[in-house]
Amino acid sequence: MKLLEQILGEMGADTLKSFTVVPFFGGYFRSVKSIKEFSDSQIVLVLKREVITVGGEKLEVGKYFEEDIFIKGDIREIKIEK
Numbered sequence: 001m002k003l004l005e006q007i008l009g010e011m012g013a014d015t016l017k018s019f020t021v022v023p024f025f026g027g028y029f030r031s032v033k034s035i036k037e038f039s040d041s042q043i044v045l046v047l048k049r050e051v052i053t054v055g056g057e058k059l060e061v062g063k064y065f066e067e068d069i070f071i072k073g074d075i076r077e078i079k080i081e082k
Helices: 002-010
Strands: 019-022 026-029 034-038 042-046 051-065 068-081
Touching: 019 068, 026 051, 034 051
Parallel strands: none
Antiparallel strands: 019 026, 026 068, 034 042, 042 051, 051 068
């Protein structure tokens, strides 16, 4: 994760509130406070100041531990709301 943090830092991103999506595999999201909604086509994640809506197909929570979550499935859309 150090390389990811370095890349995001150089791009000016907030590494405490970052996510990574791998096409047709899933995504890794950080600083998640709770899961607001869950279905196989949409998962809504609540962060401290933002809400992230993950849309796709065959979505499932792979692992959720200490505010980090791994979502399996074909992620096709990410919406970030403040």
